Structure formats: C-alpha cells, structure tokens
C-alpha cells in the first residue's frame with residue numbers, strides 16, 4: 512500500500528502499476544465498484560437460482576457502464592475496446608459465471624451484431640448494451656464445434672417473400688452449448704450455410720428471434736437446456752433446433768456480404784475462404800478476453816494459496832522450536848513461485864495483446880497483416896493462459912491441503928469454472944495447429960523471397976545453429 516502520510520510507494524505499488532498496464536485506471540475504478548457480495552457467486556444456489564442471480568448482476572454491471580465502453584459512439588458506446596475487455600476481465604475476479612454470461616451478451620452476441628452487421632442493425636446494438644435485448648451466439652452445433660466451415664444449419668433465401676428460412680436439417684445440426692439459449696436469450700446470432708439462387712455461399716451470420724417477451728419458444732424454434740455442467744453454474748447453456756423458421760432478408764448481418772431482394776449475392780470479399788476467415792477474425796476480441804479471464808482466475812487462486820502458505824504451519828523445526836511456515840519449505844516455493852512468475856509474465860503479455868487489439872480495432876494500426884498478426888497472437892496467448900490456469904489452479908488447490916477442497920475457499924469453483932476455457936473460443940489443440948500453420952507459412956514466405964546472397968546467409972545460419980546445438984553451446 513502507498514504510505515499516504517509520506518506519499519512514498521512500496522515495491523508492491525510499483526508492481527501493481529506495472530501489472531495494471533495501460534488500463535490501470537479502469538482496473539482501479541472496478542476495484543472500488545465491485546466490492547461487497549453483490550458480484551460474488553453463491554455456490555449454495557441451485558442452478559436456476561444461480562442463473563437468475565447472474566442476470567441480476569449483469570443488470571448492475573450494465574448500470575456501471577462497463578459494456579458501453581466497447582461499442583461504437585454511434586451506437587451509444589465509447590469506442591474503447593481495450594477498456595471494455597479490461598473492465599469485463601475485472602468481473603472474473605468476482606465470479607466466472609458472471610464473466611462468461613457477460614462475455615456472451617456483450618462480447619460474442621454484441622460483437623457479432625456490431626461488427627458483422629451494418630447501420631440497419633444499429634437499433635439492436637443500442638438495445639443489447641443496457642440488456643433491453645438479450646441475445647446468444649449460436650455458432651457451435653452438436654456435430655461441428657472446431658470445424659465451423661462445415662456447420663449444417665441452413666439459411667435459404669426465398670425471393671418470393673424476401674425472407675431467409677432457417678432450418679436444422681439433421682440431428683447433428685442442432686445448435687449446442689449455446690450460452691443464454693437455455694433460458695434468457697430472446698434472439699440468436701445464428702451461423703448457418705447461406706443458400707441463395709440454389710448456390711451455397713458458405714457460413715454467414717443472421718439474427719433469429721427465438722423467444723417471445725414471456726420467454727416462450729417462438730413458432731418453429733425448440734430450445735433445450737444442456738443441464739448441469741462441470742462448472743459455470745450461473746450460465747444457461749442450451750440447444751436450439753429450427754424448423755423452417757422465417758426471418759426478414761434484413762436479418763442477415765451484411766457487413767461483408769449481402770443478398771438483394773431478388774436473391775442476387777454480393778460480397779466485398781471475392782474469395783470465399785478469405786471471406787470466412789475475415790468473418791471469424793472480426794470476433795477475435797472474445798478469444799482475447801478468454802485468455803485474460805483465465806489469467807485473472809489463476810491470479811485469484813495463487814493469491815489464496817500463497818497467502819495461506821505464509822500462515823499455515825506444519826512440522827516442528829527442532830532448531831527454532833516452532834512449527835515451520837509452509838512457504839519456508841523449498842518444495843512449496845518451487846511449486847508455487849514459478850507459477851506466480853509465469854502469471855506475471857502472462858499479465859504483461861495480455862496487456863500488450865489488448866493494446867495491439869485496441870490499435871487495430873480503432874483503426875490506428877492499419878498495417879497490412881496487423882489483423883492477422885493479432886489473431887495469431889490471440890490464439891497463442893489464449894492457449895498458453897488457459898493451460899496455465901488449469902495447471903496452476905490445481906496446484907494451488909493441492910497446496911492448501913484439505914482447506915483447498917472446501918468450496919468456501921473458492922479454489923474448487925475456480926478449477927471447475929476455468930476447466931472449459933481450454934475448449935471454448937477455440938479448442939486449444941486446434942488453436943495451436945492454427946498458430947503453427949501461420950508460423951510455417953510466414954517462414955515459407957521468408958525463405959521463398961530470398962535471393963542468392965540471402966540463401967547463403969540462411970544456409971550459414973542453419974549450419975551454425977546445428978553446430979551450436981550438437982556441441983551443447985545452445986543449451
């Protein structure tokens with residue numbers, strides 16, 4: 512703590528300032544606002560009550576103004592994506608169900624409507640910020656999760672009525688695991704194969720109302736509850752099946768492609784593969800947020816375990832005549848402190864990633880390749896931080912012995928809630944392959960462009976590396 516009398520700062524103050532990074536003020540404000548029990552999860556609630564509580568908490572978060580930070584000024588926001596990611600990350604210190612459900616509403620659903628839609632969807636964006644419109648992000652299906660290009664749901668254009676017909680053609684085309692689909696969402700951002708003039712144009716996103724104002728399924732829509740999960744008690748994940756549901760032509764989120772009243776398809780991006788990856792790339796903020804929230808959960812766990820290790824004593828030390836503090840055992844230090852060091856490193860890396868995202872998404876970094884580099888970095892850091900969370904939180908639980916297993920000490924809830932972070936917003940193995948592919952492509956491009964002198968230098972460097980490695984110098 513800063514010494515207010517002398518105005519001096521301790522090492523901890525400097526460390527906090529460094530770790531808080533470019534959005535220190537946002538973090539500091541949230542620390543003051545998110546106090547008390549209002550935003551903390553209650554593990555004793557049943558899942559229905561937990562979901563209702565999280566929705567109430569989201570209304571309070573909306574009143575604090577956090578969601579508006581990330582949306583564009585013309586939609587009533589402030590146009591500060593970095594501040595939005597960081598402020599919502601602060602919810603992760605309170606309760607990860609609250610963070611996930613907020614992320615679905617404002618990050619995934621809101622992000623899809625604002626970034627894939629155009630001015631004709633502005634009203635929906637304005638309404639979703641204060642929660643007047645509750646939505647969900649319906650991409651995954653029971654049959655296809657990682658392989659989004661092969662989703663089976665169809666959106667077939669009917670020029671006679673100027674509507675799209677949304678349909679679930681097979682059992683595996685059912686939308687699944689969708690946050691908000693079980694109870695609260697009224698509208699879904701549905702990813703489907705767009706078919707017009709008898710041609711499949713690939714995966715596009717459309718807004719499809721799924722429930723009426725009373726929460727009943729609309730005609731042609733059937734929703735199901737995914738039921739109890741391994742964690743995230745307060746998130747209502749569910750399934751959606753569409754039976755020839757008709758929505759107006761304007762419900763297509765048409766930033767990159769549109770369908771004219773007569774069914775003619777146009778796109779600003781000719782290459783279908785590039786169009787698909789541009790669409791997915793627009794949603795990078797969600798992946799960046801998952802890494803940040805995983806890291807926040809890990810920091811909570813490490814704070815608990817390390818503070819406990821400074822107090823807890825086991826076994827009498829004959830030399831001192833008193834019992835030994837756990838953190839004085841070198842073994843205990845080796846278990847926890849490298850994880851703490853890694854957490855510091857990830858905090859800096861995450862701040863840098865959010866800073867890069869802010870530059871790209873506010874149009875201040877328009878360098879060719881900036882968006883792609885951001886996506887690669889986001890994927891790699893999401894994998895690293897979520898893997899770290901899984902490992903570190905388990906170690907923290909064990910490091911607290913039996914006390915770590917009591918729900919009131921939070922570690923088991925953190926473990927259960929962060930478990931799935933390795934899977935959603937891109938499975939970690941699949942994301943690692945994506946990063947590897949990007950790196951190999953960049954390497955191939957670099958080598959392909961070499962002239963004769965470049966090849967000689969390249970061969971010499973390779974030979975040097977091999978010699979260094981074999982001689983043990985590189986180790």
Ligand SMILES: Cc1cc2nc3c(=O)[nH]c(=O)nc-3n(C[C@H](O)[C@H](O)[C@H](O)COP(=O)(O)OP(=O)(O)OC[C@H]3O[C@@H](n4cnc5c(N)ncnc54)[C@H](O)[C@@H]3O)c2cc1C
Pocket residue numbers: 615648649650651653654655656657658687688689690740743748931934935936937938939940941
């Ligand atoms: C709690 C929760 C909330 C979710 N919320 C949403 C939501 O709101 N909206 C939404 O659209 N989705 C949501 N999802 C879905 C989530 O994004 C998917 O579960 C995720 O993308 C993985 O897809 P999958 O479950 O089909 O797994 P699969 O893709 O079937 O993967 C299963 C296993 O196979 C491996 N694998 C897959 N492909 C390859 C490959 N090419 N090479 C090597 N190994 C491979 C994976 O590593 C993984 O271990 C949620 C999921 C959960 C559990």
